[in-house]
Amino acid sequence: MNRRFELAKLNNRPLMEDGQKELERLQKENQDLKGEIERLKREAEDHQWSLQKTNEGIRILYKELEKRNKELKKLDELKSDFVSTVSHELRTPMTIVKESISQVLDGVLGQAKEDEKRILSIALSHVERLRRLVNDLLDISKLEAGKVVLNHELIDFAAFVKEIAASFQMKAQSKGLELKYEFSNGDLAAFVDRDKITQVYTNLVGNAIKFTVSGHILLSVIDKHDFLECSVADTGKGVAQEDLPMVFEKFRQFGREAGPGERGTGLGLAISKGIVELHQGRIWVESQLDQGTKIIFTLPKNIFIERVR
Numbered sequence: 001m002n003r004r005f006e007l008a009k010l011n012n013r014p015l016m017e018d019g020q021k022e023l024e025r026l027q028k029e030n031q032d033l034k035g036e037i038e039r040l041k042r043e044a045e046d047h048q049w050s051l052q053k054t055n056e057g058i059r060i061l062y063k064e065l066e067k068r069n070k071e072l073k074k075l076d077e078l079k080s081d082f083v084s085t086v087s088h089e090l091r092t093p094m095t096i097v098k099e100s101i102s103q104v105l106d107g108v109l110g111q112a113k114e115d116e117k118r119i120l121s122i123a124l125s126h127v128e129r130l131r132r133l134v135n136d137l138l139d140i141s142k143l144e145a146g147k148v149v150l151n152h153e154l155i156d157f158a159a160f161v162k163e164i165a166a167s168f169q170m171k172a173q174s175k176g177l178e179l180k181y182e183f184s185n186g187d188l189a190a191f192v193d194r195d196k197i198t199q200v201y202t203n204l205v206g207n208a209i210k211f212t213v214s215g216h217i218l219l220s221v222i223d224k225h226d227f228l229e230c231s232v233a234d235t236g237k238g239v240a241q242e243d244l245p246m247v248f249e250k251f252r253q254f255g256r257e258a259g260p261g262e263r264g265t266g267l268g269l270a271i272s273k274g275i276v277e278l279h280q281g282r283i284w285v286e287s288q289l290d291q292g293t294k295i296i297f298t299l300p301k302n303i304f305i306e307r308v309r
Contacts, residue, residue, distance in 0.1 A: 218231075226301060283296070
């Protein structure tokens with residue numbers, strides 16, 4: 001029996017040796033895995049520390065950004081208050097100067113000589129331009145400060161736009177331009193602030209006439225069920241594609257050639273945008289150089305009724 005056991009043990013020795021080697025190999029791999037796990041754990045801890053530091057840095061930057069934004073907002077409010085105050089203060093002396101010059105021109109204080117009239121007429125035109133600038137500054141300041149209150153009333157836009165066209169008819173004819181309008185079928189009435197929308201049309205039609213040498217100006221109103229789509233299109237100089245995103249920015253003017261001629265404040269389109277958005281509408285421009293410009297704006301029909309409800 002013992003002899004058989006010794007023989008079996010002798011015959012299985014290579015197998016046992018191979019098993020021992022496999023065990024040692026597995027133990028080594030296990031140690032290597034433990035080392036790799038420890039290394040990855042240390043890297044994860046390092047990454048977590050770096051992430052914490054990064055998050056802390058981001059929080060500091062956000063706080064600094066918030067502080068800067070508050071400072072910028074305060075400066076913007078101070079600027080708006082300054083512009084509004086100065087504009088108000090300029091109104092009274094401008095009115096006095098304008099009335100004084102007008103009285104002299106009208107002969108209230110005696111007949112003026114022709115040279116005196118010519119010089120006073122030039123002065124009066126510049127006072128009028130200054131008055132428009134001051135009014136534009138006041139309007140944009142009020143819009144930015146949220147101090148504009150709308151007085152809604154139901155307006156028939158077909159009749160309203162015809163009145164606008166009639167008021168610009170002589171100015172258009174003086175440049176040889178045709179002033180046209182067209183309306184879609186449907187309900188063309190909307191609750192809006194008549195004075196404010198008149199101001200929008202005045203800015204848009206005035207610009208169209210100013211920058212159109214020949215052709216026509218077209219005012220259109222389309223019924224879009226819940227809102228009106230209004231537009232003023234011209235056959236003028238147009239605006240370059242790269243300038244389109246900046247059209248409604250303050251103090252921007254496009255298509256204005258250097259030299260003498262009628263100049264604006266560069267605030268008309270910014271004011272128009274503010275008024276349209278105050279009515280909860282939107283405004284945009286379509287234009288190509290030498291192919292004219294079309295400015296479109298929308299006005300919800302029944303926003304006043306919805307607010308009352």
